[in-house]
Structures are given as structure tokens and as C-alpha cells.
Amino acid sequence: MRSEPVQVARLLRLGEGLRQAHQDLAREGLTRLNRQQHTLVGALSRQARTLAAEAGHPLGEAAQRKVEETLQRSSPIRRRKLGPQLSAADESLVLYTLPCTNYPEVFAPDQLADPFSVVRPSYALHEVPLPDLRPEDGPKVTEPITLGQWVQAAGEVRVTLVNGGRAADFHCEFTGLLPHSLYTVMSVRRRDLDPSGPVRPGPLGVPNVLIADHKGNGSYHARMPNPFPDPEVAAGDRIMNVVLLWMSYQQNYAGAIGWFGLGGDVHAQLRLRGPSFAEFVTHA
Structure with missing residues (x-):
């Protein structure tokens, strides 16, 4: 296996991403990473068979399965559902970003038209690594972020129709956030949830943007034009949900929610x- 160090390194990084997908509860990211892991394990297994044959030691079926089992163990993945109460070990889990883009959509077409070519x-x-950050600039998020901290967040959304029903005010109050952090608020519309052809959320x-204070509190307000058109109208792309995103690169992206989607550079903490x-x- 030493003949393919790059692919082995990719497999190990996938393992790190899969652990984070469990911690972030990013189901779509987990599915994508599992698929990539399966592809890499298969490729490495075939290469191992070829190398062994070239060395005059062809692998039998039992030996081939042993190789695949070893490769699977090199990227330790354990599927389990978190219960209502976290164990001490779960609470202390340090959270990570995912190493890849997890969605078929392009989230920021004007800013990054080909996110799938970027590997982080x-x-x-x-x-x-925050863009252009220098130590003397005073980064505020410097300590490990754990699952126990992450699940402390709570929030409330109040909606009021205004302007004779042509708009709606969204008032959001949050507690238990990560202190001194940049968050954004995302809307999920009806077409975003269409499995036959989802579009990018906005x-x-x-x-x-909102900034959590030193106690982890934050508030947000937005007035949205015609957010709830008649559901019986085919073109009515209603807002169906509101999601609070923690921004791991401590920046926002104007009309996009991020570049890479959940787990990559934006992290859904509440919905x-x-x-x-x-x-x-x-x-209207």
C-alpha cells in the first residue's frame, strides 16, 4: 500500500470528515463521504491485488477481503444515533469542518462557480484559517468547540405580517450561542426542498448577519417581501423554515449562504x- 500514499492520505481525511458529519448531524454530507470512502477502498483494494500479482504473490478471495477490512478500519466510522442526553465523552467531542462540498448545487455562482474543484x-x-488573519488582529474564537457547547443553543422566531399582507417581519432571539461569533440566518423555501430539483437556499x-455577545446571546430582524405566497399557486415559493448558521470562516457571503454548504464553511446550529x-x- 506504500505505492499509493496520496490515496491513503485521502482515505484518512475522509475518516476525519465522516466523524465530523456525525457530530454536525449533516446527513447529506455523511452520505457523500460514505460514497467517496467506498470508492477509495475499492480502488485501493484493486491496486493491492495488482501489486501483489506483479510481485508474484496473487491474492485469493479471503486475502482480498482481509485487505478491504483493513482499509475500512483505517477510516474508523461508527454509526449511532445520539440520545436525548449526551454522554460525557460525547459532550467533549471537538467539532470539525467537512473536507469537501456535500451538495450538487452551486451555492455562490458569482463568487465561486466551481466549488467542486476546491479541496480543503x-x-x-x-x-x-481565516482569510488574511494576523495574530495581532485579535481572533476571538480560539478555544476548541465541543458538541456539549454546540447543543446549548436555543432560539425563538416571531413572525408578523405587515404592509397589508405584502411583507412579513421576522424577529429572532437566540441564547446559548458560541460567544463572540459571527452567525447568519438562512431561509428554506418550498423549492429548496424539492427532491426532483432543489435550488440553492438563500x-x-x-x-x-448577527454577532453573539460575550454571553452567547444574539438577536436578528428581517422584513421579507411576500414570503408566504398562496401554497395553491404553483409559483408560490414560500419560506418553510429558518436556519441559524455558524460561520466557521467568520464571514458572510452577501446573497449566498456560503461557498460549500453545510459542514464545509457554514454549520447549521438551529432550525x-x-x-x-x-x-x-x-x-405581492
Whole structure:
């Protein structure tokens, strides 16, 4: 296996990303990474068989399975569902970014038209290399971020129709956030959830930024034009959910939610439990 150090290194990085996908609860990222891991294990296994044959020691089926099992163990993945109460070990888990783009959509077409060509390693959230940062600039997020801290967040969204039903005010209050951190607020619309052809989600207002204070509190307000068109109208792309995103690169992206999607450079910390706001109807 020493003949293929690059692929072995990629496999190990995938293992790091898969652990983070579990910690971030990024199901789509986990699916993509599992698929990549399966592809890499298969390629390395075939190369091992070829190298062994060239060396005059062809591998039998049992030996081939042993190679694949060894490769799987080199990227330790354990599937399990977190319970309502975290164990002490789970609470102390340090959170990481994912090392790849996890979605087929391009999230920021004007800023990064080909995100799939970018390869980044998996970083601990507090060690993400912020663009142009110098130590003397005073970075505020410097300590490891754990799963126990992450799940302390809570929030409330209040919606009020205004302008005769042509717009709606969204008032958001949050507690338990990561102190001194940059967050953004994302809207999820009906077409974003269409499995046959999802589109990129967008901000809940622009700019969509809030900064958590030293106690982890934050608030956000946006007035959105016609956010809840009649659901019976085919073109009615209603807002269905609101998501609070922690920005690991401590920046926002104007009309995009980020460059790489959940787990890459934006991290969903809070959302409503399911599709919401059915009681509201607005008009243009």
C-alpha cells in the first residue's frame, strides 16, 4: 500500500470528515463521504491485488477481503444515533469542518462557480484559517468547540405580517450561542426542498448577519417581501423554515449562504422542527 500514499492520505481525511458529519448531524454530507470512502477502498483494494500479482504473490478471495477490512478500519466510522442526553465523552467531542462540498448545487455562482474543484482539509472549528488573519488582529474564537457547547443553543422566531399582507417581519432571539461569533440566518423555501430539483437556499434578508455577545446571546430582524405566497399557486415559493448558521470562516457571503454548504464553511446550529408558517399567506 506504500505505492499509493496520496490515496491513503485521502482515505484518512475522509475518516476525519465522516466523524465530523456525525457530530454536525449533516446527513447529506455523511452520505457523500460514505460514497467517496467506498470508492477509495475499492480502488485501493484493486491496486493491492495488482501489486501483489506483479510481485508474484496473487491474492485469493479471503486475502482480498482481509485487505478491504483493513482499509475500512483505517477510516474508523461508527454509526449511532445520539440520545436525548449526551454522554460525557460525547459532550467533549471537538467539532470539525467537512473536507469537501456535500451538495450538487452551486451555492455562490458569482463568487465561486466551481466549488467542486476546491479541496480543503478538515479543520477543528476553532482552527479554521481565516482569510488574511494576523495574530495581532485579535481572533476571538480560539478555544476548541465541543458538541456539549454546540447543543446549548436555543432560539425563538416571531413572525408578523405587515404592509397589508405584502411583507412579513421576522424577529429572532437566540441564547446559548458560541460567544463572540459571527452567525447568519438562512431561509428554506418550498423549492429548496424539492427532491426532483432543489435550488440553492438563500439568506433571510441581506445582510443576514448577527454577532453573539460575550454571553452567547444574539438577536436578528428581517422584513421579507411576500414570503408566504398562496401554497395553491404553483409559483408560490414560500419560506418553510429558518436556519441559524455558524460561520466557521467568520464571514458572510452577501446573497449566498456560503461557498460549500453545510459542514464545509457554514454549520447549521438551529432550525425549526419542520416545515412551518402554514398559517400565513401574503401577496405581492
